[in-house]
Structure formats: structure tokens, C-alpha cells
Amino acid sequence: MIALNQKDLHVHSPFCPHRASDAPLEEYLTAAEKQGIVELGFAEHGPFPAPLSLTQYTKHPTLTDEEVELYFREMYALRETYTGPVKITIGLEVDFLEGFEEETARSLDLYGPRMEDGLLSVHNLLVDGRYLNLGYQHNIIAAVGKMGARKLSELYYRTMLKLVITDLGPYKPKRVGHPTMLALCGKHFPEFNEERALMEEFVAAAKEYGFALELNTAGLESPEDCEEIYGQALLPYMKKYDVPVSLGADAHRPERIGSDFDHPVILEAMKYLRPVWGDGTLRAARATGTARYEEAANDCIG
Ligand SMILES: [Zn+2]
Numbered sequence: 005m006i007a008l009n010q011k012d013l014h015v016h017s018p019f020c021p022h023r024a025s026d027a028p029l030e031e032y033l034t035a036a037e038k039q040g041i042v043e044l045g046f047a048e049h050g051p052f053p054a055p056l057s058l059t060q061y062t063k064h065p066t067l068t069d070e071e072v073e074l075y076f077r078e079m080y081a082l083r084e085t086y087t088g089p090v091k092i093t094i095g096l097e098v099d100f101l102e103g104f105e106e107e108t109a110r111s112l113d114l115y116g117p118r119m120e121d122g123l124l125s126v127h128n129l130l131v132d133g134r135y136l137n138l139g140y141q142h143n144i145i146a147a148v149g150k151m152g153a154r155k156l157s158e159l160y161y162r163t164m165l166k167l168v169i170t171d172l173g174p175y176k177p178k179r180v181g182h183p184t185m186l187a188l189c190g191k192h193f194p195e196f197n198e199e200r201a202l203m204e205e206f207v208a209a210a211k212e213y214g215f216a217l218e219l220n221t222a223g224l225e226s227p228e229d230c231e232e233i234y235g236q237a238l239l240p241y242m243k244k245y246d247v248p249v250s251l252g253a254d255a256h257r258p259e260r261i262g263s264d265f266d267h268p269v270i271l272e273a274m275k276y277l278r279p280v281w282g283d284g285t286l287r288a289a290r291a292t293g294t295a296r297y298e299e300a301a302n303d304c305i306g
């Protein structure tokens with residue numbers, strides 16, 4: 005079985021509008037080879053489902069529909085010509101945006117057949133009819149000022165629960181990206197980890213619906229405010245419910261690939277967590293129902 009820390013299953017690409025590098029795709033593969041990574045899961049940001057006027061974005065945060073076409077074309081072409089040792093998986097990171105579930109399902113119907121894998125992530129929370137962008141610390145701090153840390157955390161995990169149970173059709177991604185994103189300011193607000201009952205409910209639902217959860221090392225890039233791995237606070241529940249786990253550095257430049265996969269928290273977690281799809285197969289999460297993981301495992305993405 006391939007060790008958890010040999011697969012980076014959350015990698016962005018030169019197509020990402022907020023990439024941190026203009027390095028070509030080949031450099032991502034060279035970086036993976038150097039790090040001893042045997043599989044790269046490209047998960048570029050799929051089209052944003054809502055009008056930007058409802059958000060705090062000033063420019064498009066994700067690929068447009070036209071850019072997704074180009075992304076798939078070039079990624080599949082790259083794989084045709086690449087002869088190195090790294091397995092390349094091609095997919096998208098899809099936003100779960102409460103209130104735009106139908107649009108998201110339509111987008112998945114369109115792109116799902118070309119997605120070999122995918123992440124479903126919450127980057128924005130619906131607050132009073134608008135979307136609060138959790139990618140910026142000042143937004144989180146302002147929201148805590150308005151509603152308090154416990155309430156914000158409660159809203160976050162309720163949204164995560166909706167992510168798990170909402171029917172987004174047959175191509176709904178089967179892994180949850182950075183599942184404790186408020187940890188971006190976690191050092192300032194320890195209350196974020198006090199919604200224990202809800203946190204456990206979310207993890208238990210993830211298990212029930214056949215999801216894997218991600219340990220995402222991007223949090224370690226903000227040592228003053230975060231200094232933890234996204235997903236880390238859920239580890240006791242992931243252990244309790246035996247939820248499969250994947251690792252991602254969320255690299256937006258080649259040098260970040262596989263970063264901190266040797267972190268003590270990960271090495272310790274590897275002793276008891278089951279790496280995602282250890283048998284190498286890809287599985288779709290159940291969109292509805294209460295099947296156990298083993299049954300969900302039979303739903304394969306085509
Ligand atoms: Zn990004």
C-alpha cells in the first residue's frame with residue numbers, strides 16, 4: 005500500500021487565476037519527483053457557481069467555463085506525453101456554496117465525466133444573504149467581531165454538514181478539502197474547536213456518506229495565525245469513525261508540493277488512519293442515503 009505521505013492529492017496548476025507561480029506544468033511534476041511523491045492529484049478550482057456581486061471577490065477566484073475546457077485538454081495532453089514515475093490524476097476542487105447547489109450540480113454534470121477525482125470545499129459562508137470569504141484572516145476576524153467565534157464556528161460546521169448530505173448528482177466529489185478552514189485564524193480563536201458535538205456530527209456524516217477528509221498542510225504557511233494542519237482538529241473523530249484521509253499541500257506553486265508531509269502530526273496520524281482509496285480505486289461519494297462506506301465504495305466514477 006502506498007503511504008499517505010507519498011500522494012499529494014490537492015495540487016493547483018498554472019491555470020489557477022490566483023496561482024503563486026507561472027511555472028509550467030512540467031515543473032510541478034519535477035517537484036513531485038524530487039519530493040518522492042508518487043501521485044499528484046490536480047484539483048483546479050472549478051467554475052464559481054454564484055454571481056461575484058454576492059461575494060467579496062473583486063475578480064474571478066476560479067476557472068471560467070472556457071478555462072476549464074482548456075485545463076482538461078492540456079492536462080490530459082500532458083499525461084499523454086509524460087513518461088516519468090508520477091501518477092497524474094486530473095480533477096477539480098469544487099466550491100460548496102450554500103444556496104447555489106443546483107448550479108453546482110449542473111456544473112458537475114458537465115465536467116464530472118472528465119473528473120477522475122475531486123474535492124468539495126467550503127471557501128465562503130452564507131451570512132445574511134451574502135458570502136463571507138474565509139480565505140482572508142481579516143474577514144474571519146470581522147465575522148468573529150459581529151457574531152462571536154462560537155457562532156461562526158457553528159455556522160461553519162453546519163455548512164460542512166450540508167456539504168456532506170446535499171445531493172449534487174452522480175459526480176459529487178468524494179473528498180472534503182481543508183475541513184477546518186477557520187483554523188486560518190485558529191491561534192487567535194481557540195473557541196473554533198469547541199463545537200465538539202457538531203464537529204463529531206460532521207465527521208460521522210462524512211463517514212456515513214462515503215467521504216474522505218483531507219489533512220491540508222497549507223495552514224502551516226501562516227505560522228503566526230494558524231500553525232496547524234487543516235483537518236487536524238478532527239483527527240480524534242476521524243480515528244473514532246475510521247474515516248479515510250488524504251493529504252494535500254494545496255500547492256499554488258511547484259515548490260509547495262508535498263510540503264510538511266513529514267510533520268509529526270501526520271506521521272502520528274499515519275499510524276492509525278486509513279489512506280484514501282488505498283487500493284487505488286476512485287470512488288464517488290453517495291449523494292443521498294445512509295449507506296455505509298463499504299457500500300458507497302461500489303459507486304465508481306466512470
Ligand atoms: Zn486556490
Ligand SMILES: [Zn+2]
Pocket residue numbers: 097125127181182
Ligand atoms: Zn480550497
